[in-house]
Amino acid sequence: MNDADKKRLLREMILYRRFEDRSFEAYMERKIGGFLHLYSGQEAVATGVLEMAVVGQGRKNDYVITGYRDHIHAIKTGTDPKAVMAELYGKETGCSKGRGGSMHIFDASQNFMGGYALVGQPFPLAAGLAMGAKHQKTNQIAICFLGDGANNQGTFHETMNMASIWNLPVLFVCENNQYAIGTRIDRSTAVTDQYRRVEAYNMKSSQHDGMDIDIVMAAAKDAIDYVRKESKPYFIEFMTYRFRGHSMSDAKGYRTREEEAEWEKRDPIKIYSRRLVEEGIITPEDIKAMEKEVDDYIENEVIKFAEESPEPKVEELTRYVLDDNPDPRWIGPLQQ
Amino acid sequence: MAETAYWEAIRRAHDEEMANDELVIAMGEDIGVAGGTYKATLGLYDKYGEERVIDTPISENSYTGIGIGASMTGMRPIIEIMSINFALLALDTLINAAAKIRYMSGGQIACPIVMRTPGGTAHQLAAQHSARLARMFMSTSGLRVVTPRGPLDAYGMLKSAVRCNDPVIIIEHEQMYNLKEDIPDEEFFRPLEGAEVVREGSDITLIGYNFSVHLCLQAAKRLEGDGISAEVIDLRALKPIDRETIRRSVEKTHHAVVAEEDEAPVGVGAEIITGIIEDCFFALDSQPVRVHAADVPVPYNATLEKAAIPDANDVYQGALKALGKI
Numbered sequence: 001m002n003d004a005d006k007k008r009l010l011r012e013m014i015l016y017r018r019f020e021d022r023s024f025e026a027y028m029e030r031k032i033g034g035f036l037h038l039y040s041g042q043e044a045v046a047t048g049v050l051e052m053a054v055v056g057q058g059r060k061n062d063y064v065i066t067g068y069r070d071h072i073h074a075i076k077t078g079t080d081p082k083a084v085m086a087e088l089y090g091k092e093t094g095c096s097k098g099r100g101g102s103m104h105i106f107d108a109s110q111n112f113m114g115g116y117a118l119v120g121q122p123f124p125l126a127a128g129l130a131m132g133a134k135h136q137k138t139n140q141i142a143i144c145f146l147g148d149g150a151n152n153q154g155t156f157h158e159t160m161n162m163a164s165i166w167n168l169p170v171l172f173v174c175e176n177n178q179y180a181i182g183t184r185i186d187r188s189t190a191v192t193d194q195y196r197r198v199e200a201y202n203m204k205s206s207q208h209d210g211m212d213i214d215i216v217m218a219a220a221k222d223a224i225d226y227v228r229k230e231s232k233p234y235f236i237e238f239m240t241y242r243f244r245g246h247s248m249s250d251a252k253g254y255r256t257r258e259e260e261a262e263w264e265k266r267d268p269i270k271i272y273s274r275r276l277v278e279e280g281i282i283t284p285e286d287i288k289a290m291e292k293e294v295d296d297y298i299e300n301e302v303i304k305f306a307e308e309s310p311e312p313k314v315e316e317l318t319r320y321v322l323d324d325n326p327d328p329r330w331i332g333p334l335q336q
Numbered sequence: 337m338a339e340t341a342y343w344e345a346i347r348r349a350h351d352e353e354m355a356n357d358e359l360v361i362a363m364g365e366d367i368g369v370a371g372g373t374y375k376a377t378l379g380l381y382d383k384y385g386e387e388r389v390i391d392t393p394i395s396e397n398s399y400t401g402i403g404i405g406a407s408m409t410g411m412r413p414i415i416e417i418m419s420i421n422f423a424l425l426a427l428d429t430l431i432n433a434a435a436k437i438r439y440m441s442g443g444q445i446a447c448p449i450v451m452r453t454p455g456g457t458a459h460q461l462a463a464q465h466s467a468r469l470a471r472m473f474m475s476t477s478g479l480r481v482v483t484p485r486g487p488l489d490a491y492g493m494l495k496s497a498v499r500c501n502d503p504v505i506i507i508e509h510e511q512m513y514n515l516k517e518d519i520p521d522e523e524f525f526r527p528l529e530g531a532e533v534v535r536e537g538s539d540i541t542l543i544g545y546n547f548s549v550h551l552c553l554q555a556a557k558r559l560e561g562d563g564i565s566a567e568v569i570d571l572r573a574l575k576p577i578d579r580e581t582i583r584r585s586v587e588k589t590h591h592a593v594v595a596e597e598d599e600a601p602v603g604v605g606a607e608i609i610t611g612i613i614e615d616c617f618f619a620l621d622s623q624p625v626r627v628h629a630a631d632v633p634v635p636y637n638a639t640l641e642k643a644a645i646p647d648a649n650d651v652y653q654g655a656l657k658a659l660g661k662i
Contacts, residue, residue: 063409065405094442095442096440096441096442096444097442097443098442099439099440099441100440100441100442104440104441106437106440106441106442106444106445107444108441108444108445109444113405113408114437114440114445116432116433118428118432118433121401121429121432121433123398123401124397124398124399124400124401124402124404124405124429125401125402125404125405125408125429125433126405127398127401127405128401128402128403128404128405128406128407128408128409129405129406129408129409130405131402131405131406131411132406132407132408132409132410132411133409135358135359135361135387135406135411136359136409136410136411142405154397155397155398155401155428158393158395158397158398158399159398159401159402161393161395162392162393162395162398162399162402165393319443320438320439320441320442320443321438321439321477321478322438322478322480322502323438323446323500323502324443326500326502327499328527329496329499329525329527330496330497330499330500330525330527330528331496331500331527331528331529332527332528332529332530333527333529333530333578334526334527334529334530334531334532334572334578335530336530336532336533336581
């Protein structure tokens with residue numbers, strides 16, 4: 001990876017942090033409704049893993065799918081931040097045309113196959129995406145990002161079993177932030193090391209630091225190579241921490257401020273910034289300028305686009321329920 | 337034309353659609369090596385291989401989800417659920433995912449899956465193998481629900497369902513798999529929408545779907561002996577419902593009976609009669625009648641089971657009641 005790429009990665013992580021911070025503000029201004037789950041603190045995981053995948057190349061991309069904490073995964077896969085913010089605003093220009101919202105970011109043009117609110121539901125969908133890619137011999141893989149809490153759903157066990165017996169090319173990325181909503185992992189889960197749980201399904205797995213993007217990228221590269229070349233599933237666990245609450249209504253009463261302070265010292269952006277400064281790739285002043293450039297971009301382009309975009313038309317309320325242009329040979333109606 | 341059993345018709349549709357399109361796959365419990373509980377995929381494992389005729393573990397929710405995920409890449413999975421009771425385990429992936437992904441994505445991603453499942457009572461299968469549940473699926477936006485009454489529709493609607501771009505639930509019936517009917521030798525399709533007048537009449541409209549169409553036809557025959565001309569409508573599709581065909585019939589006969597094998601509350605009869613009241617209330621000469629199951633889990637004991645589930649006599653009695661003759 002050259003210096004320009006390293007700077008780009010740092011800028012991406014700063015953008016992701018600022019994007020979420022700005023979403024928070026828009027939510028407080030009631031411009032964003034519903035539930036809002038922010039990714040702050042976990043940036044190194046999605047950024048590092050997807051940096052090693054095929055992303056940003058449209059329909060050639062690997063398939064990416066995740067839960068409701070999905071804004072950043074979509075952007076890193078290739079979705080325009082403007083379309084994500086417009087979706088949070090519920091606008092027609094949003095990537096899901098305002099029908100999905102924060103928890104349901106979709107962008108088929110980049111093979112970002114959605115954010116889902118049912119915890120654990122993306123496991124089987126991801127395995128199915130992998131099955132489709134394998135069947136059609138496209139050399140794509142599916143990458144499924146979910147939290148540690150999802151691993152206590154039945155879909156986890158059912159899907160790990162099937163992905164394993166059918167040799168599906170799917171990478172399961174467990175973002176272990178140690179809290180299932182507000183319940184600490186050791187209070188909800190008999191085996192706290194998540195990567196060990198798939199041994200029961202004869203699946204390869206490993207656990208890594210999720211706060212250091214260099215470690216994430218190295219581990220993800222090996223895992224992705226394995227999945228693609230062997231056409232087999234792999235389960236990779238990253239230890240991470242979300243800096244904000246589960247969603248906006250979360251007062252974080254279940255965590256100590258001391259614990260939070262310890263993890264904030266391992267802020268993935270701080271770790272990477274420090275490293276790039278030490279390596280002489282960037283100066284603290286450059287980083288300040290980068291932050292300013294990102295803030296300006298978010299304000300002058302991303303937010304502006306979302307603010308100025310039109311609402312969906314009420315006359316189009318019932319579009320997209322079923323195929324809007326069905327073939328009468330299959331649909332009918334029956335001629336008598 | 338060849339006399340074909342319901343299960344053979346389904347098998348033929350699978351075979352033709354799999355031969356026609358590499359993207360069509362079948363998945364379910366025991367459908368491959370074993371050939372399927374109802375023989376709907378008999379021999380196809382040998383013909384198309386284990387990657388296209390997939391024996392799944394007993395994991396209904398997730399193998400349905402895997403089918404849905406595959407469909408999002410353009411595959412056309414036909415998913416068999418051995419009993420509609422087991423489909424309850426798959427409601428998350430089916431109702432929360434398949435039925436909503438097109439909408440949530442603003443029309444970007446289709447989920448063209450077919451789910452086939454028998455939903456009905458047979459002989460003493462007891463409460464956990466006798467559910468009907470059509471009402472649960474027909475109340476869900478984003479799904480199509482069809483109920484083939486015989487081999488012709490079982491074949492033609494499955495073929496249409498495979499090609500349709502929406503998730504389609506096909507509700508079959510344990511008592512119909514051996515039902516025989518002549519169907520054409522050449523390929524044909526039957527549409528997924530539209531009710532069908534299967535018997536013309538002028539005095540009363542009997543409305544059924546799935547197995548209850550046969551109860552209506554038997555009742556109509558008996559009514560004919562009483563000098564009463566009954567029209568019988570097969571709904572064919574429970575979502576969307578063809579209200580126009582029902583309205584035309586009721587405006588002609590002025591009396592309506594709905595026969596459903598399921599329990600009454602929030603059911604097919606409730607929906608159909610509401611439609612009649614909304615569409616042609618003033619055409620009615622009497623209040624519509626619902627013939628339905630008792631509001632109990634289906635009992636094992638044969639006498640109790642018979643008492644719980646409507647039969648042709650119940651439809652006949654319902655018609656007499658609607659006509660003010662009892």
